[in-house]
Amino acid sequence: MTDQNDSSTDEIDSLTDPESLANNPATTIEKETESLQPEHFEHWRDTAGRVGIGVKTVSGELLLWDGVHGWTLPYVEVDEEEDFAAVARDAVETLTGVEPTLTGVERATQMEYVLDGTDESLTTYEVVFQADPGESSA
Numbered sequence: 001m002t003d004q005n006d007s008s009t010d011e012i013d014s015l016t017d018p019e020s021l022a023n024n025p026a027t028t029i030e031k032e033t034e035s036l037q038p039e040h041f042e043h044w045r046d047t048a049g050r051v052g053i054g055v056k057t058v059s060g061e062l063l064l065w066d067g068v069h070g071w072t073l074p075y076v077e078v079d080e081e082e083d084f085a086a087v088a089r090d091a092v093e094t095l096t097g098v099e100p101t102l103t104g105v106e107r108a109t110q111m112e113y114v115l116d117g118t119d120e121s122l123t124t125y126e127v128v129f130q131a132d133p134g135e136s137s138a
Contacts (some may be wrong), residue, residue: 012102015084018049018125021108033112041115041122048078049111049125051088055133056098063133065095073128084122088129100131 015069021027055063058101066072076091077085093099107128114117115119 006008011104012104012129013086014086014104015127018084018108018127019110020113021105021127024026024118027105027108030107031112032110033114034108035114035116037116040072040121043126044082044113044122047124048080049084049127050075050082051078051091052107052128053088053092053100053102053131054106054128055092055131057133063092063096084125087131088127088131092131096133098136101134102131104130106130115117 005021015021018029022029044068044091052073053063057063061072065074067075074091074095076087079089088102089099105127107126111124111126112121
């Protein structure tokens with residue numbers, strides 16, 4: 001599979017442009033706008049977005065991690081010019097020692113951040129992949 005999800009069970013190899021998901025009728029990109037204070041706004045300036053990964057085992061267990069917001073799906077930031085799919089696979093492999101197979105896009109959100117009191121804004125994406133566990137690399 002190439003640079004977008006076609007809602008089949010094919011592996012997603014690459015996703016460099018989340019906006020390309022809009023070309024797929026099976027995927028809806030939600031849009032949200034949030035007003036941010038300068039320190040939070042600057043955090044997102046050189047970031048393409050975040051990626052979340054929902055990995056289910058054969059028995060239906062879902063991989064969660066205990067992060068700053070409690071038990072959630074693994075989420076990591078994606079820098080400009082990085083591939084969302086590659087970052088997702090690397091995050092799961094780092095956490096578990098297993099490289100997952102990305103099988104679909106569960107959710108995609110276009111986030112527009114507006115700097116409080118100004119018209120300045122920037123856009124990032126949050127993509128949540130569906131994934132199956134791969135073979136252990138250990």
